[in-house]
Amino acid sequence: MNLKLELKTIMENDYRVSEHYNYMLISELMLENIGSADSELRDTLIYSTFSRWILQNTFTPVQLRTLLYSAWDERHMFYKIGETETDSVFTRSFSVLLLPLILTANRISSFLTTTEIKTIQEKLVQFLNDEKDYRGYVAGKGWAHAVAHAADAIEEISQQVLSTDDMIALLVSIRNVVCTKATVFTNMEEERLTSAVVTLLEHQELEGAVFEEWLTGFLQWDRTKELQEEYKIIFNVKNFFAALYFRLEGRSSPIFAEAVRRVRQELMKPYV
Template identity: 35%
Template sequence: MQTRLKESLEDIKENDYELPERINQQEITTVMLQNIGAIDPYLRVDLIHDILSTFINQGKYSEQQLRNMLTSLMNKNYLFYRINTSKQEEDAVFRRSYSVLLMSPILAKHSQSSFLSEENIHRVWDNLKKYMKQEQDHRGHVKGKGWVHTMAHAGDALNSISSCTCITAEEVKGMLPIIREQFLIDRPYLFDEEERMVTAIMSMFDKIEKEEKVEWLWTFLYKRRGWKDPAEDLIINNSKHLLRALYFRMLENDEGDMCEVLLQILRELRKQELY
């Protein structure tokens, strides 16, 4: 089954993303979505995700088809697939992670032609918030299986949706603490997850007041409980990495006041370092 699917998808790519006559677009889309979390990284990333996102960007789907696709991606068989029942290291995460990643080009397409209602946008936001609360697999890359990258992919989706005018300050203020919880964990982020999430944070910061940004940033000043548990060092390192990424992004935007706040927090955070 997957061998035949690969051959069909390779034909599409070799044909400059034009469908050969023997391939029906709706049928191949259905099969690609069914295999969105394939364990084979070549099939999952280089073929399925690449072709789906290219089709979306090229306008090959109608607005109704994109709405239907987005609705499907938010259900229990995609974004929430086995999220509360699978073990942390199980392969179900690929289905979740590549579902949230595919939301980004759909939302980006909406920014060009506004085909989603405000109700649709708020529903997507609420589902992303629910997903962010529940996802517990923070692996970046798995040997032989490729990228997992749940938080990086979630960051892409959050960045795309945050630019929607109907997303409110209250919604942003509800999401930011969840982002904090996902990054202050005792497992290291090794593959620039913080950079992808900082892009989303910068977009969300456009919705809230400076005082609210500062208040949230200070919550990254982790106060360790003792000096013997190396897990706390991992938490502190994750905090530092996100704050540093945010500092340089603020620096690029000439936001000197926010840079100074970030430097203050980083100085205080150094006092929590073991070495």
């Protein structure tokens, strides 16, 4: 099968196929190629096809569970994790992007077990803690955006039933990513991470004191005298706090926005 040609034909037919079409066979091929360096195949065709089919109830719950178990395995979401500046990031990043689609389907039909939702939460925490390739757009190959895609998954799982410990673990994994000296985020990652946090606060019950303790943790990194390195963290945290503050301001829980303002002020105190 010429996968690219097949998917183009499906897309041109508004993603409709015959009732006897073998969705799972082509899905296996799409999973095998989900990390292609060809952005048209990876993003425009494979991801878009998965998105339409998953959200339009093309797959049965059993088939969705099969896709989920493949997405989070060592050949996909954790494929060569820890590598940087290699094409393996595309496999990881676009496998992660299947999770919010499946979680969205679950909000409609509730086919995932509590254990499976817990496993997704644990996999996302592990992914954000272990992923080291923070590139956004890669010239000639398109979007990698592993952090943004993981944020999308966290935003969606935040609308499921989570324990306080699960929520805190997700928040800490977000904090760990923001507080990096490896890069300065410039591809709107802070907005996607903010969406995840705001959605969590809107759908879960989190005490103000727990939230503020999490915020204070952003100030507690190992500081050095190398300002060019320190400024990377400060820039990332400052931008994330600004995005978070303006998204929370005016909502039903102003206590959260005020906590962000106070901690951001503390962050900037030595530098203004």
